[in-house]
Amino acid sequence: MAAKPRTFLDGAGLVWRRQAVLWWIFIVNALLSIFTAIQMMEPAAGALNHSFAADRLVHGFDVAALFGLVAQPESPIQGPGPAFLFFSIVFMVFMLFATGGVLATYYRDERLTAGPFFEASGYHFWRFLRLLIYFAIALIPIGILAAIFGKLYDHFDETSISPFPAVWVFVASAVVVLFLLMCLRLWFDMAQIIAVAEDERRMHKALRRAAAVVSRNFGSLFWLYFRISLVSWLVFGLALQLWKNHLQPDSILTALFLGQAMMVFWLACRLWQRASEALWYRRYLADAFASAPVTEPEPAVSHAMAAPAAR
Amino acid sequence: MWHLTRAVILAGAAAFAFSGAGFASPSQANQQPAASTGKPLSTRVVAYSVEAKLAPEKHTITATETLTYQNLTGQPQQTFPFHLYLNAFQPQSTFMTEVRLYGTRGNGPDSGWDAKHFGSITVSKFEAEGMGDLTNKMEFIQPDDHNANDLTVFQVTLPRPVPPGGSVQFRMAFQDLMPEVVERTGYKRDFFMVGQWFPKVGVWWKGAWNCHQFHATTEFFADFGTFDVKLTLPQNEVVGAGGDLVSSANNSDGTKTLVFHSEDVHDFSWTASPSYQLVEDQWTGSAGTVKIHLLMSPGNMGTVPRYLSALKGTLKLFDEWYGPYPYDRITVVDPPHGALDAGGMEYPTLITAGTAWNMPKGALLPEVVLEHEFGHQYWYGMVATNEFEEAWLDEGINSYTEVKVMDALYGKGTSVLNFPFASMGEDEQQQLSYISQPDRDPITRFAWRFYGSNSYGGITYGKTATVLLTLEKIIGEDTMRRALHTYFLRYRFTHPTGEDFLKTIEEVSGKNLRWYFDQAVYGTNILDYEILNAHSDPINWYEKKHSFGPQRDDENKDQVYRTYVSVHRKGDFVFPVDVVIKFNDGQSVVEHWDGRDRWVRYEYERKSKVKSAEIDPQHEIWLDRNFFNNSYVVKENHRAVHKLGNLWLFASEWFAQWIAWLT
Numbered sequence: 001m002a003a004k005p006r007t008f009l010d011g012a013g014l015v016w017r018r019q020a021v022l023w024w025i026f027i028v029n030a031l032l033s034i035f036t037a038i039q040m041m042e043p044a045a046g047a048l049n050h051s052f053a054a055d056r057l058v059h060g061f062d063v064a065a066l067f068g069l070v071a072q073p074e075s076p077i078q079g080p081g082p083a084f085l086f087f088s089i090v091f092m093v094f095m096l097f098a099t100g101g102v103l104a105t106y107y108r109d110e111r112l113t114a115g116p117f118f119e120a121s122g123y124h125f126w127r128f129l130r131l132l133i134y135f136a137i138a139l140i141p142i143g144i145l146a147a148i149f150g151k152l153y154d155h156f157d158e159t160s161i162s163p164f165p166a167v168w169v170f171v172a173s174a175v176v177v178l179f180l181l182m183c184l185r186l187w188f189d190m191a192q193i194i195a196v197a198e199d200e201r202r203m204h205k206a207l208r209r210a211a212a213v214v215s216r217n218f219g220s221l222f223w224l225y226f227r228i229s230l231v232s233w234l235v236f237g238l239a240l241q242l243w244k245n246h247l248q249p250d251s252i253l254t255a256l257f258l259g260q261a262m263m264v265f266w267l268a269c270r271l272w273q274r275a276s277e278a279l280w281y282r283r284y285l286a287d288a289f290a291s292a293p294v295t296e297p298e299p300a301v302s303h304a305m306a307a308p309a310a311r
Numbered sequence: 312m313w314h315l316t317r318a319v320i321l322a323g324a325a326a327f328a329f330s331g332a333g334f335a336s337p338s339q340a341n342q343q344p345a346a347s348t349g350k351p352l353s354t355r356v357v358a359y360s361v362e363a364k365l366a367p368e369k370h371t372i373t374a375t376e377t378l379t380y381q382n383l384t385g386q387p388q389q390t391f392p393f394h395l396y397l398n399a400f401q402p403q404s405t406f407m408t409e410v411r412l413y414g415t416r417g418n419g420p421d422s423g424w425d426a427k428h429f430g431s432i433t434v435s436k437f438e439a440e441g442m443g444d445l446t447n448k449m450e451f452i453q454p455d456d457h458n459a460n461d462l463t464v465f466q467v468t469l470p471r472p473v474p475p476g477g478s479v480q481f482r483m484a485f486q487d488l489m490p491e492v493v494e495r496t497g498y499k500r501d502f503f504m505v506g507q508w509f510p511k512v513g514v515w516w517k518g519a520w521n522c523h524q525f526h527a528t529t530e531f532f533a534d535f536g537t538f539d540v541k542l543t544l545p546q547n548e549v550v551g552a553g554g555d556l557v558s559s560a561n562n563s564d565g566t567k568t569l570v571f572h573s574e575d576v577h578d579f580s581w582t583a584s585p586s587y588q589l590v591e592d593q594w595t596g597s598a599g600t601v602k603i604h605l606l607m608s609p610g611n612m613g614t615v616p617r618y619l620s621a622l623k624g625t626l627k628l629f630d631e632w633y634g635p636y637p638y639d640r641i642t643v644v645d646p647p648h649g650a651l652d653a654g655g656m657e658y659p660t661l662i663t664a665g666t667a668w669n670m671p672k673g674a675l676l677p678e679v680v681l682e683h684e685f686g687h688q689y690w691y692g693m694v695a696t697n698e699f700e701e702a703w704l705d706e707g708i709n710s711y712t713e714v715k716v717m718d719a720l721y722g723k724g725t726s727v728l729n730f731p732f733a734s735m736g737e738d739e740q741q742q743l744s745y746i747s748q749p750d751r752d753p754i755t756r757f758a759w760r761f762y763g764s765n766s767y768g769g770i771t772y773g774k775t776a777t778v779l780l781t782l783e784k785i786i787g788e789d790t791m792r793r794a795l796h797t798y799f800l801r802y803r804f805t806h807p808t809g810e811d812f813l814k815t816i817e818e819v820s821g822k823n824l825r826w827y828f829d830q831a832v833y834g835t836n837i838l839d840y841e842i843l844n845a846h847s848d849p850i851n852w853y854e855k856k857h858s859f860g861p862q863r864d865d866e867n868k869d870q871v872y873r874t875y876v877s878v879h880r881k882g883d884f885v886f887p888v889d890v891v892i893k894f895n896d897g898q899s900v901v902e903h904w905d906g907r908d909r910w911v912r913y914e915y916e917r918k919s920k921v922k923s924a925e926i927d928p929q930h931e932i933w934l935d936r937n938f939f940n941n942s943y944v945v946k947e948n949h950r951a952v953h954k955l956g957n958l959w960l961f962a963s964e965w966f967a968q969w970i971a972w973l974t
Contacts, residue, residue, distance in 0.1 A: 064739030
């Protein structure tokens with residue numbers, strides 16, 4: 001089945017209409033990151049707030065000044081590394097939890113209040129945890145392939161007089177691995193949508209169904225996923241260029257807004273993928289029902305998953 | 312050697328097609344070095360004549376060597392020690408033992424052993440003229456650590472001594488097995504960088520033989536003399552060497568024989584690869600024209616303009632500042648990708664650089680390495696100090712001149728990194744390299760006795776450069792330059808000591824600097840001054856204030872404040888400092904503190920509050936370990952913290968979103 005031509009834009013529209021989801025997730029993301037930032041800023045303030053040398057970090061970015069700060073025995077910015085990792089993992093767990101609510105919102109295209117949202121989130125949490133385990137298992141062959149590519153790279157790097165064969169091996173292997181990762185994510189995204197849409201409890205079955213759906217509609221689905229990724233990278237790259245080349249080094253507030261805008265956009269693009277996929281699947285089911293010769297199947301509805309509401 | 316403690320401009324350069332005879336050209340073959348036109352520039356103690364044949368597929372060099380040694384020691388000599396450096400690359404050598412313990416400089420082998428790094432030099436025959444075959448008199452010695460498995464030094468006791476003023480001729484047959492590139496020598500695919508490859512006699516210095524074993528952190532020491540080297544190797548090899556090409560002839564067996572001559576140098580190295588592209592250029596300085604040969608590896612041609620610009624700029628500034636470059640050539644070897652271990656090394660009139668096909672324009676690594684290695688032509692090549700025992704005299708002084716040259720050529724503050732979003736200067740890089748381990752070892756420690764390779768690198772390179780930069784504050788930059796100029800002219804083609812260098816600085820500056828040298832050069836003292844506190848208090852603080860609302864003392868122009876500024880010497884390095892105290896009314900006071908006590912408190916009574924206090928406002932005391940505590944601004948400024956926090960927040964959010972992609 002070909003993707004509906006407007007799924008790409010309709011997905012963006014869906015994220016826009018249900019932007020509360022985006023903002024709440026962003027707020028969680030930002031709050032957790034602020035915790036890690038505070039751990040660095042508080043001790044750094046003692047070293048920098050009364051120092052002329054701090055200007056070296058403000059007016060331009062003097063790498064030596066930063067390293068000089070890190071190299072001090074009582075360096076204020078050596079400690080927060082573990083917090084950085086810890087809060088990232090906390091955010092991952094949060095996203096694992098919230099995905100059920102997010103997908104329910106997008107699939108139904110209606111505003112869920114906190115109660116139903118968290119109910120849907122909790123309802124699907126353990127299923128998605130099992131999916132995460134499957135995902136980790138599925139990553140193993142890709143990891144092995146990446147290791148083989150690495151060996152190939154080493155071989156060319158070792159034996160070739162010119163640096164370029166190894167470079168091309170690296171580029172080719174990066175493309176292949178990236179493609180496989182995107183396919184894998186697309187497959188698991190679809191399995192999550194099936195789990196939500198059809199209240200599928202058995203994740204291996206959801207994965208099988210998702211594999212069938214994705215493989216039958218691979219071109220349109222991959223193009224949908226890839227286009228949004230492309231947009232996110234392009235906009236992110238342009239914003240980085242803007243930051244690097246056009247922002248005054250001491251424009252801290254502007255940089256803060258730009259950085260946060262980039263983060264919101266990056267997150268929005270991921271949600272855009274989710275919304276587009278949910279929308280695509282809803283239309284896919286609708287088409288399937290419409291073309292069914294005799295009777296329409298009863299859509300599976302749980303207490304956490306109602307039928308799509310009127311838009 | 313450049314210690315690795317770091318987008319390519321594609322532009323055309325005059326690349327000369329190789330014509331089967333090294334990079335020989337008729338004009339080059341006939342050109343004699345400037346040094347040979349008059350009397351010898353050095354006291355020529357040794358005359359080496361080596362005939363060598365390279366077997367590229369076996370990675371071996373089979374050679375004979377004739378060494379004529381002039382006994383200028385002033386006393387009879389019967390026992391002669393020789394270096395066999397390539398034997399260091401064996402698992403039980405002192406070199407590898409030390410690598411296992413604390414790593415090595417640059418990109419050498421890691422602490423594990425890999426058989427591809429095995430190297431050896433085997434002397435199969437040793438004769439002395441008129442004394443017969445002495446092969447069985449050879450004995451390995453280990454003067455530094457008594458490691459019986461270390462085979463990097465052997466000695467021979469002759470049947471009879473060589474009288475003072477006499478000479479002796481040694482004849483040796485030896486074979487090298489080259490390692491895959493390690494410590495700047497060896498092969499990589501079809502590339503060969505052949506350094507420290509022949510038996511080299513020790514140096515009679517300070518009344519004794521100086522012939523140390525090869526260590527993980529040491530380099531070399533040798534006497535000046537002449538080298539006549541005949542190389543036989545496949546005809547497709549492009550060859551560069553630390554000597555003038557005298558002749559080239561193709562042989563019937565598909566090989567060719569190149570003859571090189573060099574004089575007033577203390578080493579000879581060469582390189583070969585069929586993949587080199589030769590780029591020729593020249594530069595004219597006060598001692599004549601210098602031919603420049605760049606041997607470029609595939610993929611790196613884009614760096615040619617950068618190399619040439621850096622080299623010519625360095626030649627010019629060294630010529631102007633320190634003295635003439637007397638040789639008629641300089642060869643720059645650009646190691647191929649995967650062989651950067653061969654990069655960043657100096658030999659007389661031949662240096663190895665280092666780049667990558669994707670080197671961004673703002674990363675000045677190729678320029679830094681090239682400048683550094685060329686600088687060694689002066690500080691090692693001509694001023695031939697003992698790199699085993701006083702590595703700071705070549706690496707450290709060279710790091711200092713690297714700062715001066717790179718800053719002059721590429722801008723202060725941007726001479727290492729020059730990106731729109733980040734920058735770093737050479738002076739900062741040198742300071743950074745030492746402040747992480749500033750007090751483990753004094754600069755003057757023998758190179759192999761440092762705590763580890765990081766301490767060796769940070770102190771020998773970074774601290775020495777920083778000590779000399781700080782010295783500029785005491786004697787002035789111009790005087791420092793004159794001191795180096797005098798030092799170079801006085802000690803070129805000799806083996807000066809650290810004291811010779813320090814006394815030259817004292818002589819030129821007219822100052823007794825022992826107080827500084829004792830702490831900075833011979834000591835491990837840490838220099839760190841801080842403003843402990845700066846605050847103002849109304850002189851009538853005890854009087855009750857009757858007005859309502861917040862008290863704003865500054866609004867009362869008649870209010871007198873008592874201001875206190877406390878300065879603390881945190882480290883044990885005593886150094887006089889200037890302290891500038893600024894007040895809100897725009898006035899300022901400069902205090903000079905000798906720094907001898909642990910702290911000093913300045914007190915003022917003025918009709919204005921203190922605004923800031925700053926030690927060393929000109930930022931001339933580079934040895935100060937922490938610049939951040941050198942100043943105290945009363946009014947808090949959060950901008951730096953906010954900027955760091957902003958970046959941290961951004962990175963943290965993005966990273967978390969990436970992790971969440973897994974779900």
